[in-house]
Amino acid sequence: MQSLHYIKQFISLKTEQLCPSPPPVTQALLATPIGPSPPGSCVTFYCVPGFKIVGPRTITCKNDLSWSEMPCCVPNECGDPPTVADATFTPEPPYSSGDMVTYSCTNVDTHELEGPATITCQANERWSASPTCVLRECGDPPTVVAATFTPAPPYTPTETVTYTCIAKHTLEGPATVTCQADGRWTAGPVCITTCCPPPSIPLGTFSPIKDSYLPSDQVTYKCCNGITMTGSFTTNTCGSDGTWSVTRASLPSCEPTVCPPPPSILHGFIFEVDRKLTYAINELIHYNCNYGPKPGKAESNTCGPDGLWTDVFADICDE
Structure with missing residues (x-):
């Protein structure tokens, strides 16, 4: 019985000469789990991803059976997000691992975001890839048959293009189209085939008189007072090709009497x-x-x- 008493006393002495298990550190892991340890024992901590250690990574069981200075794990931080031309972002700093910022173009009428609008502060304290704000452009203006236009590309919102019909054509609709914010053009015109005024006849006239004539428009010739008209054709019709049905050789003539x-x-x-x-x-x-x-x-x-x-x-x- 006396020997058992000495054994218990020895075990008690040994336990009292050990440091207790290291206290836990938030967001940290031990390199090797450890229980009560004798003086001189070392324990190493590692922070979980997204956090970095502040203070000594390794602590030591001191002779007074307490542990040396404990570390702590704080979130990784990113600096200012990348600067994107013609764009702003929210929120303001500071930024910890996992935080996100969102970009928007300063002028949405002329620019559009290309790439991810939101980027993330990563565990390595770097930002994920940032977007760019690119100038919004319209493609080529609408094709108008028998017309030319100016100016040449590129075309950004609010820019205009003006059409001009080639000879023997008349513009119908707006001569100018506009590049819109959605990258589309406003409706364009059409160029309709027309005839110039018909050939005249000496001592005669024709009606109606207009600056131009559409296909199938017809004019009627007549002689001045007291003059007799001769010839097979007294009318002339504007054709779909922009020419008149009766040429000069076949026009009527006015023979004065x-x-x-x-x-x-x-x-x-x-x-x-x-x-x-x-x-x-x-x-x-x-x-x-x-x-x-x-x-x-x-x-x-x-x-x-x-x-x-x-x-x-x-x-x-x-x-």
Whole structure:
């Protein structure tokens, strides 16, 4: 019984000369799990991923049966996120492992984000790959048949392109289209085939008179007063190719047979006997000047072979 008492006393002495198990460190692991340890024993800590150790990694059981200074594990930290041109990010620092920041372009009307909008502070204290803000662009403007446009690419939002139709075509719709924020163009115009004004005929005219004519538009010819029209065609039609159906060789002609009433004069009058609606070719009429004719002027006028009076502006009388 006495020997058993000495054994228990020896075991008690041995236990009292050991350091207790090392206290736990938050977010840390022991290199080797260890229980109560004698003076001089060492224990090494490792932080879990995303944390770094502050203080001594290894602690020692001192002679007073206490452990040396304990370390602690603090989250890894990243510096400022990468600078992205034309972009801002949130939130503000500091940033620990696992924290995220989100980028947005400063002008969403002209720029768009390319790449991940959100990046992460990694366990190695580096940021994941950052995005870029690229200038938003439109592709080529809408194709308009029979038209050209300016300026040349590239095209960014709010930029415009102006179309011009080639010859024998008329623009229908907006001449200018705009590159929009979504990278699409506004609706473009069309160029419609047109005819220039039709060929004219001497001593005649046509109607209607317009700057340009659409395919299937038709004009009608007629001669001036008292002139007879000859020829098979009195109308002309604008074709789908921008040409007129009747060419110059086939146009009608106006053959004068009479003249209209002669021009009136200042400071004089036409003899009543000469007043009528039409006059025969080569017919002569007489004026009477109140104060006599101007030197070298005759008080007469003649209906010419072209159906016009020989003196179109009969300024013949003295004042």
